[in-house]
Amino acid sequence: MNHTHHCNQSDQKFLSKIAVLDSRQREQLIPPEALIGQMPIQKNHTLLDVGAGSGFFTIPMAESTDCKVYAMDPDERMLGVIAAKAKEKGLTNIELLQDPIENLSIQNSSVDFVMASLILHEVGSLSKALTTIFEVLKPGGHLLCLEYEKDDLVVEGPPMSIRVGSAKLEEVLPVIGFEIVKKTKISEAIYTVLAVKKK
Template identity: 80%
Template sequence: MNHMHHHNELDQKFLSKIAFLDSRQREQLIPPEALISQMPIQKDYTLLDVGAGSGFFTIPMAENTSSKVYAMDPDRRMLSVIEEKAKEKGLTNIELIQDYIENLSIQNNSIDFVMASLILHEVSSLTKALTNIFEVLKAGGHLLCLEYEKDDLLIEGPPMPIRIGSTELEKALSSIGFDILEKTKINDAIYTVLAVKK
Protein backbone atom coordinates (compact mmCIF):
# COMPACT_ATOMS: atom_id res chain seq x y z
CA MET A 1 0.00 0.00 0.00
CA ASN A 2 2.99 2.33 -0.42
CA HIS A 3 1.41 4.09 -3.39
CA MET A 4 -1.01 5.98 -1.16
CA HIS A 5 1.03 9.17 -1.16
CA HIS A 6 0.72 9.41 -4.94
CA HIS A 7 -2.87 10.52 -4.57
CA ASN A 8 -2.87 13.56 -6.75
CA GLU A 9 -5.58 16.12 -7.12
CA LEU A 10 -7.29 14.10 -9.85
CA ASP A 11 -7.67 11.07 -7.57
CA GLN A 12 -9.06 13.26 -4.81
CA LYS A 13 -11.56 14.77 -7.20
CA PHE A 14 -12.57 11.32 -8.33
CA LEU A 15 -12.90 9.95 -4.81
CA SER A 16 -15.02 12.90 -3.77
CA LYS A 17 -17.16 12.33 -6.87
CA ILE A 18 -17.85 8.77 -5.73
CA ALA A 19 -18.61 9.85 -2.18
CA PHE A 20 -20.88 12.54 -3.62
CA LEU A 21 -22.69 10.12 -5.91
CA ASP A 22 -23.22 7.57 -3.17
CA SER A 23 -24.38 10.03 -0.53
CA ARG A 24 -26.47 12.22 -2.80
CA GLN A 25 -28.33 9.34 -4.33
CA ARG A 26 -28.87 7.90 -0.89
CA GLU A 27 -30.22 11.19 0.43
CA GLN A 28 -32.44 11.92 -2.50
CA LEU A 29 -33.91 8.52 -3.14
CA ILE A 30 -35.59 5.89 -1.16
CA PRO A 31 -32.89 3.30 -0.39
CA PRO A 32 -31.86 1.28 -3.47
CA GLU A 33 -33.06 -1.88 -1.75
CA ALA A 34 -36.55 -0.43 -1.49
CA LEU A 35 -36.56 0.60 -5.13
CA ILE A 36 -35.20 -2.78 -6.16
CA SER A 37 -37.85 -4.63 -4.19
CA GLN A 38 -40.40 -2.90 -6.45
CA MET A 39 -38.57 -3.94 -9.60
CA PRO A 40 -39.83 -6.85 -11.68
CA ILE A 41 -36.72 -8.91 -10.96
CA GLN A 42 -36.75 -12.66 -10.49
CA LYS A 43 -33.98 -14.84 -9.11
CA ASP A 44 -32.72 -16.04 -12.50
CA TYR A 45 -33.02 -12.74 -14.40
CA THR A 46 -30.15 -11.30 -16.41
CA LEU A 47 -29.81 -7.62 -15.49
CA LEU A 48 -28.15 -4.56 -16.97
CA ASP A 49 -27.28 -1.34 -15.16
CA VAL A 50 -26.51 1.16 -17.94
CA GLY A 51 -25.47 4.05 -15.69
CA ALA A 52 -23.66 1.96 -13.17
CA GLY A 53 -21.52 4.74 -11.69
CA SER A 54 -20.26 3.66 -8.28
CA GLY A 55 -22.57 0.65 -8.19
CA PHE A 56 -25.39 2.24 -6.19
CA PHE A 57 -27.92 -0.05 -7.90
CA THR A 58 -25.55 -2.62 -9.43
CA ILE A 59 -24.58 -4.17 -6.10
CA PRO A 60 -28.10 -4.72 -4.71
CA MET A 61 -29.22 -5.87 -8.19
CA ALA A 62 -26.45 -8.49 -8.14
CA GLU A 63 -27.63 -9.63 -4.71
CA ASN A 64 -31.12 -10.15 -6.12
CA THR A 65 -30.31 -12.51 -8.98
CA SER A 66 -28.35 -15.72 -9.39
CA SER A 67 -27.77 -14.79 -13.02
CA LYS A 68 -25.50 -12.13 -14.49
CA VAL A 69 -25.57 -8.37 -13.95
CA TYR A 70 -23.86 -6.21 -16.56
CA ALA A 71 -22.53 -2.96 -15.12
CA MET A 72 -21.95 -0.36 -17.79
CA ASP A 73 -20.07 2.91 -17.36
CA PRO A 74 -17.69 4.83 -19.64
CA ASP A 75 -15.39 5.55 -16.68
CA ARG A 76 -12.96 2.72 -15.95
CA ARG A 77 -12.42 4.05 -12.41
CA MET A 78 -16.12 3.81 -11.61
CA LEU A 79 -16.05 0.19 -12.71
CA SER A 80 -13.06 -0.43 -10.41
CA VAL A 81 -15.11 0.90 -7.52
CA ILE A 82 -17.89 -1.57 -8.36
CA GLU A 83 -15.30 -4.34 -8.62
CA GLU A 84 -14.03 -3.52 -5.12
CA LYS A 85 -17.56 -3.40 -3.65
CA ALA A 86 -18.38 -6.73 -5.31
CA LYS A 87 -15.22 -8.32 -3.86
CA GLU A 88 -16.10 -7.07 -0.38
CA LYS A 89 -19.53 -8.66 -0.64
CA GLY A 90 -18.28 -11.82 -2.34
CA LEU A 91 -20.40 -11.20 -5.46
CA THR A 92 -19.12 -12.97 -8.56
CA ASN A 93 -22.00 -12.37 -10.98
CA ILE A 94 -21.16 -8.82 -12.11
CA GLU A 95 -19.69 -8.26 -15.56
CA LEU A 96 -18.13 -4.84 -16.15
CA ILE A 97 -18.51 -3.07 -19.49
CA GLN A 98 -16.59 0.14 -20.13
CA ASP A 99 -18.61 1.98 -22.75
CA TYR A 100 -21.39 4.44 -23.51
CA ILE A 101 -25.03 3.35 -23.92
CA GLU A 102 -24.90 4.59 -27.50
CA ASN A 103 -22.42 1.76 -28.18
CA LEU A 104 -24.27 -0.89 -26.20
CA SER A 105 -23.21 -4.22 -27.69
CA ILE A 106 -24.83 -6.94 -25.62
CA GLN A 107 -26.62 -9.73 -27.48
CA ASN A 108 -30.14 -8.75 -28.62
CA ASN A 109 -33.11 -10.14 -26.68
CA SER A 110 -30.87 -11.34 -23.84
CA ILE A 111 -31.69 -9.04 -20.90
CA ASP A 112 -34.68 -9.31 -18.55
CA PHE A 113 -34.34 -5.99 -16.76
CA VAL A 114 -32.48 -2.72 -17.37
CA MET A 115 -31.86 0.01 -14.82
CA ALA A 116 -31.05 3.49 -16.19
CA SER A 117 -30.42 5.73 -13.20
CA LEU A 118 -29.54 9.40 -13.75
CA ILE A 119 -27.77 8.59 -17.01
CA LEU A 120 -30.18 9.36 -19.86
CA HIS A 121 -29.69 13.13 -19.56
CA GLU A 122 -26.01 12.54 -20.32
CA VAL A 123 -26.37 10.55 -23.55
CA SER A 124 -25.64 12.17 -26.91
CA SER A 125 -28.80 10.69 -28.43
CA LEU A 126 -31.77 9.68 -26.30
CA THR A 127 -33.39 7.83 -29.21
CA LYS A 128 -30.22 5.85 -29.93
CA ALA A 129 -29.70 5.00 -26.26
CA LEU A 130 -33.30 3.86 -25.74
CA THR A 131 -33.34 1.93 -29.03
CA ASN A 132 -30.19 0.04 -27.97
CA ILE A 133 -31.78 -0.79 -24.62
CA PHE A 134 -34.98 -1.89 -26.39
CA GLU A 135 -33.00 -4.22 -28.66
CA VAL A 136 -31.06 -5.99 -25.90
CA LEU A 137 -34.22 -6.52 -23.82
CA LYS A 138 -36.20 -9.72 -24.18
CA ALA A 139 -39.85 -9.37 -25.14
CA GLY A 140 -41.60 -8.78 -21.82
CA GLY A 141 -38.40 -7.31 -20.37
CA HIS A 142 -38.55 -4.13 -18.31
CA LEU A 143 -36.67 -0.85 -18.22
CA LEU A 144 -36.68 1.40 -15.16
CA CYS A 145 -35.56 4.98 -15.81
CA LEU A 146 -34.75 7.35 -12.99
CA GLU A 147 -34.31 11.01 -13.93
CA TYR A 148 -34.55 14.60 -12.76
CA GLU A 149 -37.82 16.32 -13.61
CA LYS A 150 -37.53 19.34 -15.88
CA ASP A 151 -38.98 22.06 -13.71
CA ASP A 152 -37.58 25.55 -13.31
CA LEU A 153 -38.38 25.57 -9.60
CA LEU A 154 -35.85 22.82 -8.98
CA ILE A 155 -32.33 24.10 -8.59
CA GLU A 156 -30.84 20.80 -7.41
CA GLY A 157 -29.39 18.44 -9.97
CA PRO A 158 -28.09 18.83 -13.53
CA PRO A 159 -28.63 22.04 -15.55
CA MET A 160 -32.18 22.48 -16.84
CA PRO A 161 -31.40 22.41 -20.56
CA ILE A 162 -29.98 18.87 -20.43
CA ARG A 163 -32.69 17.40 -18.22
CA ILE A 164 -35.29 15.06 -19.64
CA GLY A 165 -38.77 15.81 -18.36
CA SER A 166 -41.02 12.84 -17.66
CA THR A 167 -43.38 13.75 -20.50
CA GLU A 168 -40.51 13.90 -22.98
CA LEU A 169 -39.14 10.58 -21.73
CA GLU A 170 -42.52 8.87 -21.96
CA LYS A 171 -42.92 10.13 -25.54
CA ALA A 172 -39.45 8.88 -26.49
CA LEU A 173 -40.07 5.46 -24.90
CA SER A 174 -43.44 5.07 -26.61
CA SER A 175 -42.09 6.06 -30.02
CA ILE A 176 -39.49 3.29 -29.80
CA GLY A 177 -42.10 0.69 -28.92
CA PHE A 178 -42.06 0.53 -25.14
CA ASP A 179 -45.29 0.40 -23.14
CA ILE A 180 -45.27 2.73 -20.15
CA LEU A 181 -46.39 0.84 -17.04
CA GLU A 182 -46.03 3.46 -14.35
CA LYS A 183 -44.54 6.78 -13.48
CA THR A 184 -43.57 7.47 -9.88
CA LYS A 185 -42.50 10.73 -8.30
CA ILE A 186 -39.73 9.80 -5.88
CA ASN A 187 -39.45 13.34 -4.51
CA ASP A 188 -39.71 16.90 -5.84
CA ALA A 189 -36.74 16.50 -8.14
CA ILE A 190 -36.71 12.87 -9.17
CA TYR A 191 -39.13 10.57 -10.96
CA THR A 192 -39.05 7.01 -12.26
CA VAL A 193 -40.70 5.54 -15.33
CA LEU A 194 -41.17 1.78 -15.65
CA ALA A 195 -41.58 0.56 -19.21
CA VAL A 196 -41.90 -2.86 -20.82
CA LYS A 197 -40.85 -4.18 -24.23
CA LYS A 198 -44.02 -5.64 -25.67
Protein backbone atom coordinates in the same frame (compact mmCIF):
# COMPACT_ATOMS: atom_id res chain seq x y z
CA MET B 1 4.62 19.53 -13.13
CA ASN B 2 1.29 20.80 -14.39
CA HIS B 3 0.41 17.35 -15.53
CA THR B 4 0.52 15.85 -12.04
CA HIS B 5 -1.47 18.76 -10.71
CA HIS B 6 -4.11 18.12 -13.35
CA CYS B 7 -4.06 14.46 -12.44
CA ASN B 8 -4.64 15.19 -8.80
CA GLN B 9 -7.43 17.55 -9.63
CA SER B 10 -9.21 14.98 -11.73
CA ASP B 11 -8.67 12.35 -9.00
CA GLN B 12 -10.12 14.77 -6.50
CA LYS B 13 -13.09 15.35 -8.76
CA PHE B 14 -13.56 11.61 -9.18
CA LEU B 15 -13.43 11.00 -5.42
CA SER B 16 -15.96 13.73 -4.74
CA LYS B 17 -18.20 12.24 -7.43
CA ILE B 18 -18.00 8.86 -5.67
CA ALA B 19 -18.79 10.56 -2.35
CA VAL B 20 -21.93 12.08 -3.87
CA LEU B 21 -22.93 8.83 -5.57
CA ASP B 22 -22.56 6.85 -2.35
CA SER B 23 -23.80 9.51 0.04
CA ARG B 24 -26.16 8.75 2.88
CA GLN B 25 -28.37 11.58 1.60
CA ARG B 26 -28.70 9.92 -1.78
CA GLU B 27 -29.46 6.62 -0.08
CA GLN B 28 -32.31 8.21 1.85
CA LEU B 29 -33.61 10.00 -1.21
CA ILE B 30 -33.41 6.93 -3.44
CA PRO B 31 -33.21 3.83 -1.20
CA PRO B 32 -31.76 1.34 -3.70
CA GLU B 33 -33.05 -1.82 -2.03
CA ALA B 34 -36.55 -0.38 -1.69
CA LEU B 35 -36.58 0.74 -5.31
CA ILE B 36 -35.25 -2.57 -6.61
CA GLY B 37 -37.64 -4.44 -4.32
CA GLN B 38 -40.54 -2.87 -6.24
CA MET B 39 -39.12 -3.90 -9.59
CA PRO B 40 -40.29 -6.93 -11.59
CA ILE B 41 -36.97 -8.71 -10.98
CA GLN B 42 -36.87 -12.48 -10.51
CA LYS B 43 -34.07 -14.77 -9.36
CA ASN B 44 -33.54 -16.10 -12.90
CA HIS B 45 -33.31 -12.68 -14.54
CA THR B 46 -30.33 -11.19 -16.34
CA LEU B 47 -29.96 -7.54 -15.39
CA LEU B 48 -28.18 -4.50 -16.79
CA ASP B 49 -27.24 -1.32 -14.96
CA VAL B 50 -26.42 1.36 -17.55
CA GLY B 51 -24.28 4.21 -16.28
CA ALA B 52 -23.63 2.10 -13.20
CA GLY B 53 -21.34 4.67 -11.60
CA SER B 54 -20.12 3.47 -8.22
CA GLY B 55 -22.52 0.52 -8.19
CA PHE B 56 -25.21 2.20 -6.09
CA PHE B 57 -27.83 0.03 -7.81
CA THR B 58 -25.54 -2.67 -9.26
CA ILE B 59 -24.78 -4.25 -5.88
CA PRO B 60 -28.40 -4.62 -4.68
CA MET B 61 -29.34 -5.76 -8.21
CA ALA B 62 -26.68 -8.47 -8.04
CA GLU B 63 -28.07 -9.56 -4.69
CA SER B 64 -31.57 -9.87 -6.14
CA THR B 65 -30.76 -12.36 -8.92
CA ASP B 66 -28.85 -15.62 -9.34
CA CYS B 67 -28.02 -14.68 -12.93
CA LYS B 68 -25.66 -12.17 -14.44
CA VAL B 69 -25.73 -8.44 -13.81
CA TYR B 70 -23.96 -6.27 -16.38
CA ALA B 71 -22.55 -3.07 -14.91
CA MET B 72 -21.91 -0.66 -17.75
CA ASP B 73 -20.03 2.59 -17.33
CA PRO B 74 -17.68 4.39 -19.72
CA ASP B 75 -15.42 5.32 -16.79
CA GLU B 76 -12.96 2.55 -16.00
CA ARG B 77 -12.38 3.89 -12.49
CA MET B 78 -16.08 3.58 -11.64
CA LEU B 79 -15.96 -0.04 -12.73
CA GLY B 80 -12.98 -0.53 -10.43
CA VAL B 81 -15.06 0.77 -7.52
CA ILE B 82 -17.87 -1.69 -8.36
CA ALA B 83 -15.38 -4.57 -8.61
CA ALA B 84 -14.03 -3.75 -5.14
CA LYS B 85 -17.54 -3.57 -3.65
CA ALA B 86 -18.54 -6.85 -5.29
CA LYS B 87 -15.44 -8.56 -3.93
CA GLU B 88 -16.14 -7.20 -0.46
CA LYS B 89 -19.67 -8.63 -0.57
CA GLY B 90 -18.60 -11.89 -2.18
CA LEU B 91 -20.68 -11.27 -5.31
CA THR B 92 -19.46 -13.12 -8.39
CA ASN B 93 -22.33 -12.47 -10.82
CA ILE B 94 -21.35 -8.96 -11.93
CA GLU B 95 -19.81 -8.44 -15.36
CA LEU B 96 -18.17 -5.07 -15.94
CA LEU B 97 -18.56 -3.36 -19.31
CA GLN B 98 -16.67 -0.23 -20.26
CA ASP B 99 -19.13 0.79 -22.97
CA PRO B 100 -20.93 3.95 -23.97
CA ILE B 101 -24.69 3.48 -23.60
CA GLU B 102 -25.28 3.96 -27.35
CA ASN B 103 -22.99 1.05 -28.16
CA LEU B 104 -23.56 -1.85 -25.76
CA SER B 105 -21.56 -5.02 -26.33
CA ILE B 106 -24.42 -7.22 -25.15
CA GLN B 107 -26.37 -9.68 -27.25
CA ASN B 108 -29.77 -8.50 -28.45
CA SER B 109 -32.83 -9.79 -26.57
CA SER B 110 -30.72 -11.19 -23.74
CA VAL B 111 -31.59 -8.96 -20.75
CA ASP B 112 -34.73 -9.09 -18.56
CA PHE B 113 -34.37 -5.80 -16.72
CA VAL B 114 -32.45 -2.57 -17.33
CA MET B 115 -31.83 0.18 -14.80
CA ALA B 116 -30.97 3.59 -16.27
CA SER B 117 -30.33 5.79 -13.27
CA LEU B 118 -29.43 9.46 -13.82
CA ILE B 119 -27.65 8.64 -17.06
CA LEU B 120 -30.07 9.57 -19.85
CA HIS B 121 -29.39 13.31 -19.47
CA GLU B 122 -25.73 12.58 -20.27
CA VAL B 123 -26.22 10.78 -23.58
CA GLY B 124 -25.69 12.37 -26.98
CA SER B 125 -28.93 11.06 -28.42
CA LEU B 126 -31.79 10.01 -26.15
CA SER B 127 -33.59 8.01 -28.82
CA LYS B 128 -30.39 6.20 -29.83
CA ALA B 129 -29.62 5.29 -26.21
CA LEU B 130 -33.17 4.06 -25.59
CA THR B 131 -33.18 2.12 -28.88
CA THR B 132 -29.96 0.35 -27.85
CA ILE B 133 -31.54 -0.57 -24.50
CA PHE B 134 -34.69 -1.72 -26.31
CA GLU B 135 -32.61 -4.02 -28.52
CA VAL B 136 -30.77 -5.77 -25.67
CA LEU B 137 -34.00 -6.31 -23.72
CA LYS B 138 -36.00 -9.50 -24.17
CA PRO B 139 -39.62 -9.02 -25.26
CA GLY B 140 -41.52 -8.50 -22.02
CA GLY B 141 -38.37 -7.12 -20.37
CA HIS B 142 -38.52 -3.94 -18.29
CA LEU B 143 -36.62 -0.67 -18.24
CA LEU B 144 -36.58 1.61 -15.23
CA CYS B 145 -35.50 5.21 -15.92
CA LEU B 146 -34.65 7.44 -12.99
CA GLU B 147 -34.09 11.10 -13.85
CA TYR B 148 -34.35 14.69 -12.65
CA GLU B 149 -37.60 16.42 -13.57
CA LYS B 150 -37.31 19.33 -15.99
CA ASP B 151 -38.84 21.89 -13.67
CA ASP B 152 -37.48 25.38 -13.05
CA LEU B 153 -38.55 25.18 -9.41
CA VAL B 154 -36.17 22.31 -8.81
CA VAL B 155 -32.69 23.71 -8.46
CA GLU B 156 -30.74 20.62 -7.37
CA GLY B 157 -29.42 18.31 -10.06
CA PRO B 158 -27.89 18.78 -13.52
CA PRO B 159 -28.36 21.94 -15.62
CA MET B 160 -31.96 22.37 -16.78
CA SER B 161 -30.87 22.46 -20.43
CA ILE B 162 -29.70 18.82 -20.41
CA ARG B 163 -32.39 17.31 -18.20
CA VAL B 164 -34.77 14.70 -19.56
CA GLY B 165 -38.18 15.53 -18.15
CA SER B 166 -40.83 12.87 -17.62
CA ALA B 167 -42.97 14.37 -20.39
CA LYS B 168 -40.09 13.86 -22.84
CA LEU B 169 -39.65 10.23 -21.81
CA GLU B 170 -43.39 9.59 -22.03
CA GLU B 171 -43.21 10.91 -25.57
CA VAL B 172 -40.06 9.04 -26.72
CA LEU B 173 -40.48 5.59 -25.10
CA PRO B 174 -43.66 4.57 -27.00
CA VAL B 175 -42.12 5.67 -30.32
CA ILE B 176 -39.27 3.19 -29.75
CA GLY B 177 -41.68 0.39 -28.88
CA PHE B 178 -41.93 0.56 -25.10
CA GLU B 179 -45.16 0.62 -23.19
CA ILE B 180 -45.13 2.76 -20.05
CA VAL B 181 -46.17 0.76 -16.99
CA LYS B 182 -45.98 3.43 -14.33
CA LYS B 183 -44.49 6.76 -13.40
CA THR B 184 -43.49 7.53 -9.81
CA LYS B 185 -42.34 10.76 -8.23
CA ILE B 186 -39.58 9.87 -5.78
CA SER B 187 -38.95 13.42 -4.55
CA GLU B 188 -39.52 17.00 -5.67
CA ALA B 189 -36.63 16.59 -8.08
CA ILE B 190 -36.55 12.95 -9.09
CA TYR B 191 -39.00 10.69 -10.89
CA THR B 192 -38.96 7.15 -12.26
CA VAL B 193 -40.64 5.71 -15.31
CA LEU B 194 -41.04 1.94 -15.62
CA ALA B 195 -41.57 0.71 -19.18
CA VAL B 196 -41.88 -2.71 -20.77
CA LYS B 197 -40.72 -3.94 -24.18
CA LYS B 198 -43.89 -5.15 -25.79
CA LYS B 199 -43.94 -8.85 -26.62
